[in-house]
Amino acid sequence: MTTARQGEHVPLRRIEGDLWEIPRHGGMKVPGRVYSPGPPAPDDPALQQVANVAHLPGILRWSLAMPDVHWGYGFPLGGVAAVDAEHGAVSPGGVGYDINCGVRVVTTRLDAEALRPRLHALAARIYRDVPTGVGASAAIPRLTSRELDEVLAEGARWAVARGFRAAADDADRCEEGGRLAGADPAAVSARARERGSDQLGTLGSGNHFLELDRVARIHDDAAAEAFGLFPGQLVVQIHSGSRGLGYQVCDEALAELAPRLASYGPDYAALPDRQLACAPVGSPEGRRYLAAMQAAANFAWANRQVMTGLAVRALLETLGVSDRELGARLLYDVCHNVAKLEDHLVDGGVRRVLVHRKGATRAFGPGDPRVPAPYRDVGQPVLIPGDMGRYSYVLAGTEKAMRDTFGSSCHGAGRLLSRGEALRRARGRSIARELADRGIEVLARGRKTLGEEMSEAYKDVAQVVAVMDGAGISRLVARLDPLAVVKG
């Protein structure tokens, strides 16, 4: 039996519009499906990975790729793979190193332009209070072992209860209520715990950011109203994950699963890439990874929640406004690196599935009881960050996403240039100055991250979300333009 391998061209045929199929071949259990503006490049290694993922034991329907697909560890970023929750395989590479990396948007009642004179002071205060960079720590006092257990079990709610919040109902406005069931703090190693204990409330590095944005355009009046968005509004956007704790959980799981892969049976032994290391969902190793991954996801939610509290406090104190005048509340919080147990309609019946979303955002449609009540007529908010020099988008999930993508959408702009190539092109330039000239204040620890993260290193996220909107997978609701960016 042949298998899809790196370096080969994958076969592609157009299904309709921007939707393309990689027909089943070799050991693929299901076809691949790729959302792409125009024909995908057949030698794109990310497409080979889409075909590789289609070999996963228990995979259902398709191996999916969103329009921001990009080569990653084993699985592509921008990929979705749903497996049978009883007989399928769980794979750490299908989640990624940054477990529950995700995005949240906090809305306010303030007009963004009106606070321009205070913008620098505000950004500087946030930059002071939210530690940034690779090894960032000490946003709040180091967690005791007992506190860390609580964070790992309770997620966002832990931080809300300790006063880190926009409003009292923040956790209800997170996907899954800001907490994954099944999380077991005891499944998180001592080393992962050590790394996490001083990192709650820290931003991290790379594409992570905390932004002050202005609602620049409304695409859908009714949905924007349901989401509490209006033109000119100041909002806070946070993109971060589970920091060193999640990295350690992923790293240890891969180290445990990779050497055992063949022992799980012929389907596992035949996987075309060792980076697809996985285990049966019900195996001891699979269950342990799931329990640790769920705990790391809860850490990430608590992390974004603490940063929310720090940012809201900075707004209140720097602007000298009351809680009521600020009117901060969480619009929504999505994870885009996670595997989740969900019920989906498969072949005419409801089935329990484990959906791996790696660089992909849940996008549940209207009427779904898993969408918070205020948004249920519209569909869940789908938060898609762009690059720091252009814009980000708020979309809404759709019924079509439920049918065609296990309720999933894209997650961001997707890299255009490697980090190295971006740095070469940034040499001799001041990216901060270039952004300042365009009215965007950026505060970052060093020049390196700014070079790696400059606009031209990324695809235009407007083109990515246009594919999702055109295919009916998510609907455009609003565009957010950055005013001030805090980076690692």
Add this chain to the structure above:
DNA sequence: ATGTTC
């Protein structure tokens, strides 16, 4: 993404 090769 990541105490960026414990």
